[in-house]
Amino acid sequence: MCTRHRxxxxxxxxxxxxxxxxxxxxxxxxxxxxxxxxxxxxxxRLAASCLRGYAAxxxxxxxxxxxxxxxxxxxxxxxxxxLLVMNVTTKNSADPLIHKQxxxxxxxxxxxxxLMPLTICDPDDVNAASAVTSADCTGGTNxxxxxxxxxxxxxxxxxxxxxxxxxxxxSDYNGFNxxxxxxxxxxxxxxxxxxxxxxxxAVGTTGCAGIAFPNALPITVTVIGSDNLPVVLDGCRTRYSxxxxx
Numbered sequence: 001m002c003t004r005h006r007x008x009x010x011x012x013x014x015x016x017x018x019x020x021x022x023x024x025x026x027x028x029x030x031x032x033x034x035x036x037x038x039x040x041x042x043x044x045r046l047a048a049s050c051l052r053g054y055a056a057x058x059x060x061x062x063x064x065x066x067x068x069x070x071x072x073x074x075x076x077x078x079x080x081x082x083l084l085v086m087n088v089t090t091k092n093s094a095d096p097l098i099h100k101q102x103x104x105x106x107x108x109x110x111x112x113x114x115l116m117p118l119t120i121c122d123p124d125d126v127n128a129a130s131a132v133t134s135a136d137c138t139g140g141t142n143x144x145x146x147x148x149x150x151x152x153x154x155x156x157x158x159x160x161x162x163x164x165x166x167x168x169x170x171s172d173y174n175g176f177n178x179x180x181x182x183x184x185x186x187x188x189x190x191x192x193x194x195x196x197x198x199x200x201x202a203v204g205t206t207g208c209a210g211i212a213f214p215n216a217l218p219i220t221v222t223v224i225g226s227d228n229l230p231v232v233l234d235g236c237r238t239r240y241s242x243x244x245x246x
Contacts, residue, residue, distance in 0.1 A: 095227055102197060102231040105183065106223040109199055110235050112186055113219050116170045118237055121145045122155055123168045123245040130243065134214075147171050148214035152203050161188020168246055170217055170237045174203035196226035208236035215239040 063071075121128040121137035125145040131137055137145040144155060152174040158165045160176060161184060167173060178184065183194035200222045208218040219235040 098196075098225040098227045099229060099231065101194070102223040102225040102229075103233075105194065105197060105199055106221045106231045106233045109201065109223070110219060110221045110233050113170055113173045113201060113203070113221070114235050114237050116173070116237075117168065117244055117246055118170045118217065118239045118242070119147055119245060120239075120242045122147055124155070124165075128243065128245045150205055152205065152217075159188075160184075160186065170219070171203055173201045173219070176201040197223060199223045209238060211238055 117123055119128050120131045120134055122145040125131075125138050127136050127138060128145075134141040134143075134146040134148050137143055137147075139145050142149045147169050148171075152171040154167060154172040155165075158167055158172055160167050160173075167176075177198070177200040179198040183191050183197050183199065185191060202220045202222075204218040204220070205213045206218055207213040207216045209216055216236060216238045219237060221233045221235070223231045225231075
């Protein structure tokens with residue numbers, strides 16, 4: 001047993017008694033309140049109303065109903081936001097794969113173009129290995145075999161996947177495109193799974209890397225996947241070996 005006293009504003013002495021719990025009971029002491037009037041014999045108890053708004057209350061545990069409802073509301077709002085983000089992420093999870101595939105197609109096609117010869121004359125020309133200027137090509141400057149003539153493009157009969165007259169110069173790729181199910185390798189074989197992509201190549205006449213045309217050609221490859229987001233890669237091919245024929 002233990003007691004403690006407090007003074008009530010109305011002159012009432014408040015006395016609370018704590019009872020030591022027995023073995024196996026709650027270890028927290030419970031205070032049993034009593035109030036005494038100073039003008040009455042000590043120990044005389046008053047009605048419980050004298051303790052209204054003042055008496056000590058036992059220790060409280062748990063949460064109130066209002067706190068529980070607020071917790072449920074907050075958790076529900078947070079969970080709804082998380083589920084929304086997960087839904088959007090799952091829905092668009094394939095988009096990065098489409099974009100990466102478009103980049104792979106563009107890089108492969110750009111490398112293919114840059115590895116082609118950039119000769120003065122068409123490599124099929126008998127003078128291709130010895131020509132110093134376009135005038136040395138069969139047909140002369142701006143002739144059929146002059147690879148520097150404008151408009152750039154393939155010679156008559158040349159196609160990318162042909163076994164007899166394939167593209168054999170960088171300038172041949174100007175205006176080249178693959179669309180729909182026509183994405184193919186350099187030999188013209190269709191590549192499975194790429195039916196939703198388109199690819200185009202443009203070879204310019206403005207020069208690049210500080211070198212004027214026709215000794216340098218800018219190359220632009222554009223690939224668009226099913227997400228309709230274009231992937232554009234630029235390259236530059238210089239004429240470092242104007243008489244090297246394949």
